[in-house]
Amino acid sequence: MNHSSRSARASAEAERLREVFAGAALDVTPSAVPLGAIERAGRSRLRRRRAAVLGVACGALLVPFAVAGLRDGTEPAPGTSVRPSPTRSASPTPTPAATAPEAPPVRTVAPGERVRVAPGIRIWLTPQGKHWSEPEQPDQFRSVVDGNLDMAAPGLTMQSSGKSGGQWFLSGIFHGPGTPARAEITTTGGPVTATVLTLPGNPGWGVWYAVTKLPPLAKGHVDPMDGITKVTVYDADDREIASLVTGAG
Template structure:
C-alpha cells in the first residue's frame, strides 16, 4: 500500500484519503462500551484512604517525637538546674508529725536547746590557754597563767610580776575580781565563778572598754582579764555572767 516513489504529489494525496477512509470505516465497526464510572470512583476512594492513613501516621510520629523530646528534657536537666535552691519546707511540716503524709515518718529536726544547756560551754570571749603560754596582751605587755596564778611583764622597767590565786588572799567562793592598772594597760584576776561572760572597764566619763578573758584548761574557776583603756584615768571593772547579769562591780580607785 506504499505509493510508488515516482507517483508524485497527487498520488500521495490520494493515498492519504484512502487511509482516512479505511480508519473511518474501522471506527464505525467498533461499538464503544459503557464508561467505567464505578471503577474510577473506587480507585479515587482508595487513593483518598491511602493519603489519609499516610497523614495520620505522620501526625502520630510527630507527637511521639515531641513526647520523647520532653521526656529527655525531664530526665536530663540543664547542668545549671543543680544550682537551684532546694525546696522550702514549711515549719509546720518540718516540726509537726501530724502534718506528715500517711505512712511516712515525720522529718527529724534537731531541737534547739534552751540557753540553760549552754552553761557548761566556754563563751567566745573566754580564751583557753596552756599553762605558761605567753599572750601578747598589748604592745610591750605579755600575760600568762600558771596553776598558781597570774603572771605579767611589761611597762617601762619590763619587770615580771605575779598575782597568786592560792595564797589565801582572795575568796574564790564568790564572784569577784582584782585590778592592776599601769598607765593605759589594765589587768587583773576574775574568780569565784565558772559562768564568767565578760569584763568591762567603765571610766569616770562613762566610756566602756571590753576586756579579753583568759583561763586554763579544765575551767578552774578563775582566770585573767586585760584591756587597754583610752587613757590612764581611774576605771572600775565589772564582771558579768554569760547571760549578761552583773556579778561583781569594783568601784573606781
C-alpha cells in the first residue's frame, strides 16, 4: 500500500467521525439558565460586601479612642470595646474663707501713722502723746508732756466708750521702764488680750487698746466698766511695766 492510499483512507475516517459528532450534538437538549439562583447569589455577595465595609468603618472610629486610652497610660481589657469618657466641666476648687490676721501684741508705728482699730476708730501717736478718733468724738488727744501724767513713775490710764452690738472700745497710755511685749485686761469673765502701740526708740511710754464685749454685770453693779478689774502691760520676761487696778468686780 502506497502513501497516497493511506492518506485517502484517513481522510474518509475523519469525515465519518465528524458526521457522528454532528448527529450526537443535534440529539442534546440544552438546560434552562438558573436565573433565580444567580440573582440570590448576587444579593448574598452584596450583603457580604456591605458588612465588610461597615466593619472597616467601625474599626476606623474605634482607633482614636484606643489611642487616647494608650496616651492616658490605660489599656482596654481584651474583648472589651473602648468608649470615650464623658466630658465633665472642671469645678473650681473651693477656696478656704479668708480670715483677718490677728493684730500683733506689740506694734511699733511711725509718728502720725494712723492705726485702724475698728470701723470709724483710729489711733495714732506723736511725741506729744496719744491721739484717737471715733465717729461721735473725732480728734481726741491725751498729752504725755503737759505734766498731767507723772512720767517718772510707772502708770497706766484707761478711756472707754460703748459701741453697737455690745462692743466696747478700751484704750489708754502706759509708761514705765522696760520694753513692752504684751498687754492684758483682766475682767470678771476672764482675760482679754490688748494690743500695744509704741514709737521707735522706746520713749518709755506707749498706748494699749482693745475692742471687746464686757462680761455681764454682777449683782449690785450698774456700770459695764465694773466688769474690768485690772489692766497690765508686761515685758518679755512677764514682769509688769505698768498696771491699773480698778477696784471693781
